Amino acid sequence: MNNKLLRTLIGSLSFTTALFVFQACYGTPQAVDNDFLVEGQVTSRASGQPVQNIRVGIEGDSQHQYTDSDGRFSFYTVKRNNIKLVFEDTEEQPGNFAKTDTLINGSSDTVRVNISLVEE
Amino acid sequence: MKFPKKLFLRFRDAEIRRHELNYLFWECTLRCNLNCLHCGSDCNTSTAIADMPLNDFIGALKTIPRPSKNFTVVMTGGEPLLRNDIEECGKEIRKLGMQWSLVSNGILYIPERHNTLLNAGMGALTISLDGMEDSHNWLRNSGNTFKRVADAIALATSATRLNFDVVSCVTPKNLSQLATVEELLGSLGVRAWRLFTIAPIGRATENRDLLLNDKQFTQLMEFISATRERSKIKVQFSCEAYTGKYEHRVRDSYFFCRAGINIGSVLADGSISACPNNNRKLVQGNIYHDNLNQIWETKFQPFRNRAWTKTGICNNCKHFGECLGNGMHLHQGENLELVCCRSLNEKSKNH
Numbered sequence: 001m002n003n004k005l006l007r008t009l010i011g012s013l014s015f016t017t018a019l020f021v022f023q024a025c026y027g028t029p030q031a032v033d034n035d036f037l038v039e040g041q042v043t044s045r046a047s048g049q050p051v052q053n054i055r056v057g058i059e060g061d062s063q064h065q066y067t068d069s070d071g072r073f074s075f076y077t078v079k080r081n082n083i084k085l086v087f088e089d090t091e092e093q094p095g096n097f098a099k100t101d102t103l104i105n106g107s108s109d110t111v112r113v114n115i116s117l118v119e120e
Numbered sequence: 121m122k123f124p125k126k127l128f129l130r131f132r133d134a135e136i137r138r139h140e141l142n143y144l145f146w147e148c149t150l151r152c153n154l155n156c157l158h159c160g161s162d163c164n165t166s167t168a169i170a171d172m173p174l175n176d177f178i179g180a181l182k183t184i185p186r187p188s189k190n191f192t193v194v195m196t197g198g199e200p201l202l203r204n205d206i207e208e209c210g211k212e213i214r215k216l217g218m219q220w221s222l223v224s225n226g227i228l229y230i231p232e233r234h235n236t237l238l239n240a241g242m243g244a245l246t247i248s249l250d251g252m253e254d255s256h257n258w259l260r261n262s263g264n265t266f267k268r269v270a271d272a273i274a275l276a277t278s279a280t281r282l283n284f285d286v287v288s289c290v291t292p293k294n295l296s297q298l299a300t301v302e303e304l305l306g307s308l309g310v311r312a313w314r315l316f317t318i319a320p321i322g323r324a325t326e327n328r329d330l331l332l333n334d335k336q337f338t339q340l341m342e343f344i345s346a347t348r349e350r351s352k353i354k355v356q357f358s359c360e361a362y363t364g365k366y367e368h369r370v371r372d373s374y375f376f377c378r379a380g381i382n383i384g385s386v387l388a389d390g391s392i393s394a395c396p397n398n399n400r401k402l403v404q405g406n407i408y409h410d411n412l413n414q415i416w417e418t419k420f421q422p423f424r425n426r427a428w429t430k431t432g433i434c435n436n437c438k439h440f441g442e443c444l445g446n447g448m449h450l451h452q453g454e455n456l457e458l459v460c461c462r463s464l465n466e467k468s469k470n471h
Contacts, residue, residue, distance in 0.1 A: 026196070026223065026287075026316070026358075026395070026396070026397060027143065027145060027194045027196070027221075027223060027246070027383075027395075028192075028194050028221035028222065028223055028244040028245060028246040028283070028285070029221070029244045029246070029283040029284070029285055029312065030142075030143060030190055030192045030219075030221075030244065030283070031190065031192045031219035031220060031221045031242075031243025031244040031283055032190055032219070032243060032244075032283055033189070033190060033219065033243075034243070034281055035241060035243070035281060037214070037241070062235070062278075063235055063238050063239065063279075064235065065235075065239050074211075074239075075238075075239035075240075076214070076238065076239060076240065076241035077238075077281075078280075078281040
């Protein structure tokens, strides 16, 4: 049996996953490719300018990020379909933007989302 | 289901010939916020060796032309979370098509950091818990870390996408607590638990009370073996040593020390080695004057041909074909004898 065939055979048997997804003595389990990158920019619909400090999160998940001074955000999240991305102005001072959301699918390695927010 | 040993040994030999690098430690700092009794590294609260700049490490990674699937960079230390740019490091690693993970003592693993680390694409995490409160705090040489570590573990288990496990260093002091620790971990939602022992290297050579004797080691093997039969938690013994008759009862697979086969490391000073706990005499190069990929492909012979380990207590051992001289960290240098053997098949032991 040649080596490639042997590797394929063993790798195809689920109970031997540990042979491939292993960990060193003092290391971690091996990371697996189960997430994707969501990135984009938030702007004001009225001015077209970037909006800072908008909380970008995923519905049903505590993971989130705030937009930077260029209105940009970028984070990894688990691959699945119909992810509701929620944009929320959480600053306490008035004159803010309406909460909005959009659906994305984690079917590729990177999904880009540009969104403009309406002032309340 | 038990995999046929003969087939596994053929697979192992094929893996050695192939020697695909897919698990790379990065000793990203030697700074640490603890001073553990058993630490095998040279870390300290302040260190003469500065943290390696991110760009230096990324430059070394870029020498690897086609990273394997699930190529994982394991950030270790010291305590990696003392670096404020870990998230940036992680993002840059992901841009190269690689995954990354973290080994932490858990003290700085708080909700804000959990969020930013996940945002940066952390794929796996290991946190250390060395027994119940008295044992953990004793080994960690710190009065009140247990509670913070337990909180960190609960936080980590809340992220189902993380490949997360807890490691426990088993000593004579916490050996009798393992069942209680198992209960605690179950209540915290832990799904994987890895146990290891302390080898007589590093600071442990000065504190023999940390080491299990043969009877205690057998007790540990029996605990792991029995727990694997009944527990919801996936418990296993680490890959640190060959265990003789307990092989495949305490792990999912047979013993296979992958140091220099699939596992490499870039140490704080740029040294290129296999596992970070391998003796520094086995360093193969340095990223500051060598090409990491070239070193991986052309050096590491002591790791890929371990015939030199067949000396001393290994010389006439009938298990040599299975263990290949045991874990490489148990050798203090090429052509030097094994410092200890955990094979428990007494009839075959010739020492």
